[in-house]
Amino acid sequence: MSAPLQENRQLDIIQASLLRDFEPFLDTTSFTHPDPAQRVPNLASRALAGAVVRDRLGCDTERAAAMVTDGGQDFGIDALAISDGSPRVWLIQSKWSSKGAARFGEVDVMTMADGLHRIDQRNFDRFNAKLLTHRGQLEAIWQDKQLRVTLVLALMRRDPLHDNVITRLDEVRHKFNALGDYLDYEVLYVPEIWEMIRRGGEPEPIGISIRLDRWFDISTPMRAANGIVDAAQVAEWYAQHGDRLFQRNIRESLGVTQVNAEIQRTLVEEPHTFWYRNNGLTMLCDTIKVTPLSRIEPYGPATVDVRGASIINGAQTVAAIASAMRADSAAAGRAAVGIRIIESDQPEVSDEITRATNTQNRVELRDFVALKPEQVAIREDFRLTLGLTYAIRRSELEPSPESGCTVREAAIALACTLTTPDLVARVRQNEDLLWEDGPSGAYRRLFKGQPSALQIWRSVLFVREVRDSLHKISGELEGRAEAIATQSMLVVAHIAFTQLGRDGVDDSDVDWDAVLREVHGLTFRIVQWLISEVDQRYGKSSFITGTFASVDRVRSLVAGVRVAIDAGQDAPGLAPEYQPIPRQRRPRRRNTVALLVDAGRIKDGSRLTFRPRTRPERAALAPWLAEDSLRGVATWVNNRMKPLVWSVDGKGYSPSGLVMKMYALAEWDGAPVAVQGPSRWHLGEEGSLLWLAREVSAESSTEDDEDPAVDIDVDALLDAVDDALENGGQP
Known part of the structure; x- marks a missing residue:
């Protein structure tokens, strides 16, 4: 097959794979073109952004699709990925071309820089509803002292970007990093995207051949090898596999910290003492094959071939070793590093070992x-x-x-x-x-x-x-x-x-x-x-x-x-x-849920997402919501009393009742005694339940007479409560 035909085939496979994986999960409500064929490029572009999220986080496709923010007012951020285990954020822009010739120019760089700048300034007013879903997480992680942000450009093109575009990217990085090393960028062209798609949601297991200077093994209840490896090998693993090396760990490298700085100093200045001062590494793998290199010294030098390798304890040590090797490879490479390699193909056992090795008390x-x-x-x-x-x-x-x-x-x-x-x-x-x-x-x-x-x-x-x-x-x-x-x-x-x-x-x-x-x-x-x-x-x-x-x-x-x-x-x-814009009082209206149910405005089974409304609420709930993506999701059923089925426990709740339960579970001491729940539950980009009810009310040509005992303007009453809370308790 000729090279052009082979390249075109590669593009077709990428598109087919992306659409197959992501189409069931992506929000396509904003696709309004009457020709179904015109949906494909838009859908493929969003799927590509989702694939980057999946690759960076190692998460499933459904969760990755939920992180896609592409649409109007995304400010160049088509998706974002927020690490669960470290203060890492990837802001992703994707450009699709079925011919492998996607365009990306200086204007695109500046649009994305504007989005980055707005997040840094906490200026979320003009972002679309998809990105606002993640506002609490972004605000929380942006205050972390070890924040690291990567701009990822996923471009379906083979030719490298013009020098002017690269210069613009460098300028954005330089400006953001003027006061610290926070921002970097990476460009993914067709070859990199091809490899990423091949990895899919299940990256290829890491295989490593390790040379141990001294070792001993344990065979029950599971096989393990314990020994000493030189620091140069560890740095080589990290150079080849990056943070994928920590895939089963509870966190990846935290970057430059006080502890890491001390590890680096020891490696460069006193490498001969490193083994005594450092706890070493724990590696989990699917299989171990030990080959002694000496017949007369069975526990002397040996080669250990492992498959499905992941360092579950020692991520900071690995990152520090890699940094020290860049500073002085001759000195740091001689350091001896202790390592335990444990063979386990049982996920529950592996998870237990990971938890145990990462919950021992650390001396600070x-x-x-x-x-x-x-x-x-x-x-x-x-x-x-x-x-x-x-x-x-x-x-x-x-x-x-x-x-x-x-x-x-x-x-x-x-x-x-x-x-x-x-x-x-x-x-x-x-x-x-x-x-x-x-x-x-x-x-x-x-x-x-x-x-x-x-x-x-x-x-x-x-x-x-x-x-x-x-x-x-x-x-x-x-x-x-x-x-x-x-x-x-x-x-x-x-x-x-x-x-x-x-x-x-x-x-x-x-x-x-x-x-x-x-x-x-x-x-x-x-x-x-x-x-x-x-x-x-x-x-x-x-x-x-x-x-x-x-x-x-x-x-x-x-x-x-x-x-x-x-x-x-x-x-x-x-x-x-x-300054906040003063909100005007709204006229008396019917109960939000009753309006929506009577109008049949929302289909049974529709997915709703929770969005905190006040600043104290966002600050209090962001960490709790980030622990489990299901906590902020509910399903709508047309029931006047309990229209929300919470994804966490499958039980029915009223909008306000579920919010109050979430406050309690998050142990928010400053939670209000009442809350306007309908303003916090959103139907995709269409708006909150409160907003949808207003639309229904505005479209209605006549007002139904209600029993006065039922026709209580709960929403207006709770608006006043929210206003009082935002004003420091003063109504």
Whole structure:
């Protein structure tokens, strides 16, 4: 077969495979063209985006299809993939061509950059309903200090992109990474897509040939080999297989962390000590074949061939080894690494081993402070002077807010009271820095002078007051302004303390309650100034995540805000786009569910998705919803009392009743006593139940007379409750 014919055949196979796998699960309600043939390119493009999700997450096809966001107002984001085990996000754009000549230009790059920018700014107003389904997860993961974002361009073309397009991509990456290594991009052409489709939802098992220097084996209750491998081999596995090497693990590599940095240092500077200092790797596989290389030394060098390999414990060690090998392969490659290889083809046994190896208690840098004499003295000072609890060890019960604090809370509060903001900027990225005890370590700056219990406790109360004030203030802000308020907590606390808290923090004669009463007003002024300073210094398109992770930028922002406040200048007003739009009261209407059922507006069996409505609700429920994709899904049945069948337990609920149950299961202490459930359950891109009911009501030419006892405007009443909650409890 000639090369062109072979290539065309490859394109046909890719299309057929994508349509076969994804067509049953993709939302096609937005396809309005009357010619069915015109649906194929649109469907194939969405299926391609879903295939990338499936490949990156290793999930099933149905879940991957649910992550496709392609449609109007997607801002170049046709799908997104959010890792369950690490702060990883893939934003995907797909371009389809049945001839293998998909177009992708500079405009497409800038459209996708706009979408990325809107997510970073928490500006979700114009995104379509599909992407808004994942808003809570995005907002939660975007605040993670180890966030890593990859733009994936899946292009059905063989020719490489024009140099100008690559330059544009590099510019976007450079701008986003100006303050840290957060963003990367990858381009998938036809050959890469072909390989991805071949892997499908079930990637080909990883096969590795391992040379062990010393080893022994165990045969019951399952076969296992234990031995020593050199670091160079480990780095080679990672280079070849990447994060697929951790497919059965509960998480992949977390990137650069304090622990990983120490592993890298040991590998480069003291490789001969690595085996003694590191717990090594645990590998699970389907089959093991051990071939000793010496007949006279049966447990000497051996080759172990494994199939279906996955490292279930030691992902951070592998990533650190790969990084150290890039820095100094000659030194790091000599390090000896311990490894256990366990053979198991039983999924339930494999899962149990994975859980067990990843739930052992890890020693953190904070744990070592329990040995410090000054911490014991501070605890005694808290007990004797204040009658409060000061918890040092992680194993101790955390005291209630009114009865004391932990050493962690104390360290963060003391960091906010330092004369410079450097530490609060660095701690936001890595809390382990608080416990570094070298000559220039943060721990020495915070505790070596042994601050009094009164100073620590008052500092803690001050930072708590700032935190609570910011929580209230953020509810009055929108988009970028809300992101600044959310991510600047320690910076705001530092500025506020320099203005109010420094004088008298260690003086028992000072009325500290009076100081705390001034915090809320000052916090709001500081936030206003911070928003203004960030926009003026770095532009309204600057990335918020990186800005507050940069020591230089934080130092500059703090100086600017302090100068303005010290000069007595009035705080700048908020731009209109940073303020919530007041909602108008709606007229009295019939019960939402009754309207929809009577009109037959929704078909039995239709899929509904849950979308949190208020900011506190999103913050409280996002982690819980992310744990199980079924928690945010229900099926509609035309029943006036219980029209929602929850995918988790198969039971029927009213819209509001199910939301209240979800609040309880998520253990949200701040949950409201009533909720407008119909505004939170959505029928695809068509809108919420509340919106659909309004459409039905508007289309009705006459109003039915209802029994007054039944015709209660529950939705309007709960609107008022929602408004009160969003306004800090004030109706």
